[in-house]
Amino acid sequence: MKTETDVTSATIERVHSRSIKTTFFERLLAYGSLTLLLAVFVAVVRGHADWxxxxxxxxxxxVTVSAALALTPMLLLGRRGVRRHRILGYAWVVSMTATALLSFGIRGGSQGGLSAIHILSVIALTQAPMLAWHARLHRVDSHRYTALSLITxxxxxxxxxxxxxxxxxxxxxxx
Known part of the structure; x- marks a missing residue:
């Protein structure tokens, strides 16, 4: 006869991943990421003369933001709480952190300074590690809120x- 202690981590992962349903908003963000990735790809191809x-x-x-855009639908639409989600999630955090750090070297405008969009880079640098931290501590609601906020x-x-x-x-x- 099995006891509660006989439950394996694989069983917990299966039950946990089924209990986290994908919302309409998450599907919208996933498709938004794919659309933006396609726009970046088309723009880069069309701009080949300036490469x-x-x-x-x-x-x-x-490259780093394209990686994050490509990973986003896999994370939002795939099974959650499983090893694949964790690995892709860490890759996403690294990609977003690198993207945010690199953005500070990109200066625009006539003054050559930082723009208002760099505020989002500061937010990404502070919240991406929190995203991983919430996941590590199994704070599902905090993890989900942080992920959706960063993606948006x-x-x-x-x-x-x-x-x-x-x-x-x-x-x-x-x-």
């Missing part, structure tokens, strides 16, 4: 604002 003039720092920024603000809203106002990706996309 040699783009600094390495910007290429690294594009630091990834999608910040990502959207890289296209208008004559910015490089916007120029390339409309080329």
């Amino acid at each position: 040699t003039r783009v600094p390495t720092l910007i290429w690294l920024h594009i 603000g630091a990834l999608l809203i910040a990502g959207f604002f890289t296209f208008p106002f004559g910015r490089m990706l916007g120029r390339w996309l409309s080329a």
Whole structure:
């Protein structure tokens, strides 16, 4: 006869991952991430004539944010609480942290200073580690809230604002 202590971690993961349902908002964010990733890809392809003039720092920024955009749907639409989700989640945190750090080397405007969008980079740098911390402590509600907030603000809203106002990706996309 099995007792409560005979329950394996695999069983706990299966039960736990089934109990976390994907919401409409999460599906919306997942598809928003895919849409933004596609826009970045199309812009980069269309901007091929300028590739040699783009600094390495910007290429690294594009690569790290593209990784986060690609991982987001897998995390939001896939099974949660399982090993794959944890591994992809840590990769997402590293990618977002790198993206935020790299953004401080990207200066725009006539003054060459930081823009208002860099506020989201500061938020990402403080909240990405908290996201991992909440997950590690199994604070599911805090983890979910932090993840959705980061995806909405630091990834999608910040990502959207890289296209208008004559910015490089916007120029390339409309080329």
